[in-house]
Amino acid sequence: MTEAPQSAGPNGGAPARYTPGTPCWVSLMAHQVAATEAFYGELFGWEFRPGPKQLGPYVRALLDGHEVAGIGQLPPDRRLPVAWTPYLASDDVDLTAETVRLCGGTLGVGPLDAAEAGRLAIGSDPSGAVFGLWQAGAHQGTGISGVPGTPVWNELVTYEAATVAKFYETLFGYEERRSTADGLDELTLCLDGRPVAGVRGLGPSLPRDRGPHWTTYFEVADTDAALSRVVALGGHVLDPAHDTDRGRTATVADPEGARFALLQRRR
Template sequence: MTEATRHTPGTPCWVSLMVHGLDATQDFYGALFGWEFSPGPQQLGPYVRALIDGKEVAGIGRIPSSRQLPIAWTPYLATDDADVTAETIRSRGGTVGVGPLDAGAAGRLAIATDPGGAVFGIWQRAAHRGTAVYGTHGTPVWNELVTPETSFVGKFYEAVFGYEVEAVVSADFDYLTLHLAGRPVAALHGVGQALPRRGTHWMTHFEVEDTEEAARQVVELGGQVLQPPRDGSSGRLATVADPEGAVFTIVRTASR
């Protein structure tokens, strides 16, 4: 288990989920990942932070009745200035739907949509630094944008966050890895006509000790297995959904 000490601008630094049933969702992820919960900022409604060994991992909030928000895991990308980044997002063809606004003393945030329609957040930290621990069961390990094709939207993320883009050269595989200071931090995966019905979206991967066992638990807890356990370049993974339909990937990384 490793602790995070600093988030370079553009690095995925937090993942958050908005749902209708906050208590039931806490029960699901608490059982699946061993998370405990503490209160978080309430600017967008009731919100809790998930903890492992007292360290913050992710956030879950209740969808306000006045807002139409997707039930989906949303990655937040670090920024030193949420207002400047929000303006850059707009100037590059994206949309800022929420904020920028202060989350109490925790920091400043905005929720945006890229030109392809995928929702993501930006986070300017203050008291809350973002995800504080990685590399153990129940922690986010990777974020990947699922999109029809990568070239157009890749230029957007490169312009907004200054990523170095590395393409996987293949006749039948459209994949871009986003790097900061030579380190891969996220990826864009072009799937063409195989795009799911929910459209372009960011997919969060969570580390698990045993992919088969975690997939079995998902079903026992009222979720679904959408793609059964399989081997991938990053390890043994499966695509699953929680009881409200939020889709995520569980993976036992190759390093385990």
């Protein structure tokens, strides 16, 4: 369950350049940015600095001086969900965005420039799950990985895995690795044989209030201790800690309701 960089970088295993199709960044749109900073700062040890002004009120979260995620301000006049959005690396956002449209997806934002940082677009796949596209300029994406407080995995939860996986495979040429477990509609999207994201089909069990969506997993040193911290900071436990093949994981929500997962990887 690792990313597929084109070349490894010095920052805790983060790549110097992300291979197209690799999750390279995560961003959260929130109502109260200052309160959201306080929550994640206490939970993950993040510090913050301003991001591109073209994105409105926006800050980048840093861990040990390396950028790991972004937090932006939701427009007060728009009823949009508070949610974490993964960004997939692209060498040409305009071309990838056009392919999204041609393959039945939709574009909600962009493509547009984020100053010298890069170029982005935000869209949704044919099932309605929202994701971003990022063409790097000065900002490559997440600058550190493999340590607590960093994104470690992204998983698409949808109705049926194989159908929507074809959409993403058309965009980025992913290889598909099916789960061998009986009764599970799960697969892994791979680049050059390396897993970069998961797809899980829940059929009619998919919660109607959520619909298809991407979930970002953040690495923690101790899932149970992190859960206690989430609650103490005003967050909520949605799926208690349990052991999986990946490690010990749990699903939580921050005080505004943005969902994410915690993962203590097996060593």
